Amino acid sequence: MHYILPHIIEESSKKYPNKIAFRYKDQTISYLQLYRKSTQVSNVLLHWGVKRGDRVGIYLDRCLENAAAIYGIMSAGAAYVPLDPFAPAERTRYLLEDCTIQFVISNPNVVRPLQNVLSEKTQVSGVIGCKPKEIEKTISWEEVGQMSEVKEAIPILDQDLAYIMYTSGTTGNPKGIMHTHRSGLEYAKLSADLYKVNKDDIIGNHASLYVDISTFGYFSAPLSGATTVIIPEAHTKMPASLARLIEKEKLTIWYSVPLVLIQLLQNKLVKKDSMSSLRWVLYGGESFPTKHIIDLKKLWPHVRFSNVYGPAEVNQCTYHHIESVPKIDDQIPIGKAWGNTELLVVDKQDNELTFGNTGELLVRTSTMMNGYWRRPDLTAKALYKKEEPQVLLKRITGQEIL
Structure with a gap:
């Protein structure tokens, strides 16, 4: 039974152990290999003291390690935060500070820009995947491969934080969108069902990890036993x-x-x-x-x-x-x-409108965020409270429908 996101890989590794889960250029990783690799990543993080609810950064280019990083972080009870290795160092430092990120997963391909980020003081104390000179606690991917493949039992619930994706920040500081295991898994289930994703499918994952539509390739495809091509x-x-x-x-x-x-x-x-x-x-x-x-x-x-x-x-x-x-x-x-979604249309005074009238779109859905990270003020503005029954709906800013 799936009720948290790591169950996706755990179950698919049993159903399709030798099937290719992800392919990048000429490199591949099977579902069983991915389960083992993500378990090793999880064990490193737990050994380093990561606790449930902590945030761990993923500072990677497009590569197979992205999948192991995502599921390894979540298996440790932490939430992954995608970081763009091509973004200005100042923006990345802001995200590291905002999320109080102590550990980052990376690789040698992007060690130079990572060193640039870490050249000024941050809270990062450990890096998996490469060895930037600014950090003492590091472990290479080869060394990760020597870790135990036995998964530690971590109590994780569907309402626990799974990942935080940041907005572009074009209208101010970037906002961290918090998603739980429940909202992420519901998206995977609904999209896999709607688009009839199956084990014979080969999904083209064009989006970078820090873009929200990447979750289709990283969540929905593995849920169905499909292969994702990065x-x-x-x-x-x-x-x-x-x-x-x-x-x-x-x-x-x-x-x-x-x-x-x-x-x-x-x-x-x-x-x-x-x-x-x-x-x-x-x-x-x-x-x-x-x-x-x-x-x-x-x-x-x-x-x-x-x-x-x-x-x-x-x-x-x-x-x-x-x-x-x-x-x-x-x-x-x-x-x-x-599926599992309610739409509501309101006017500028938040009065409900019948369909056929133009107004602002509000959404109540099982795939909705848990709010903006450390910004209860913005969360309150983004959500509409409906008293009867008492539910919260997300305002779709700028979207008017007829």
Whole structure:
């Protein structure tokens, strides 16, 4: 029975021990190998004194170690905090300070920018995966592989903190969005069910770890026993190589922002009935011009398209399947509520409106965040309290629906 996120890998390692869980370039890790590696990471953290509810940073480029880091941290009862190794050092220091992060998981590929981050005083006292000169307590990935593969029993509940993802901070300091095991696992279950993810699927994970849609590849795919292909950084910048990768890997489900697909289209890299293994394209994060959807639907008649909607605070809340080729003046809707979700529309005075009237969208869902890290003031502003029954709904800022 799954009730916390680490159960995903634990169960899949029993059902599909030798099946590839993640692939990056020519490197692979099976479900059993991932379970063992994440257990070793967990044991290192516990040996170093990590307690339930602590925050551990993941400062990694795109690589297989991301999966071991995620599940190792959560198995230790801690919450993972994705850190962008290409972000300015000042931003990373802010996140380290805000989350009081003492331990970071990294690798030699990004040791230089990590050393730059740590060149000024932080609370970091230990690093797994590489040995920055500023830190005394370190352990390499080779040394992690020598740790015990016996998992320690840690009491973790579904309401415990699982991960914190930060907003971009374009309108001020970044906000940490707190998700519990319950909200993360509910997202994995609902999305896997809605998009019919199965053990034969090969998922293209285009998003970086610090972007919320990455949870589809790291949570939903493993829940179903599917294989997640981590798209290399270079391929995200070169449409031609990305197109070849999609063909080579025989991806069956693709999930990204529309711009990635538009670039493939504009560079004439999508041919009639090409990428024949694809069965479903999910897109979100921004609007997708209808003219491009029309072109893609005509070139890929075998592919189903779905508009995925929902801010990181709720993971996802609505969906719209594009069943046929739309007309050029059609506006693709955000769709309807997905499972275990309630939608409410209010006016500017927070009065409830009946459907058919324009207003602000509020969402109550099992995939909703637990609030903003250390910002009860922002949490209060973001949530709407409905007295009868007494529930909280997330305000979808700037989203008006009819």
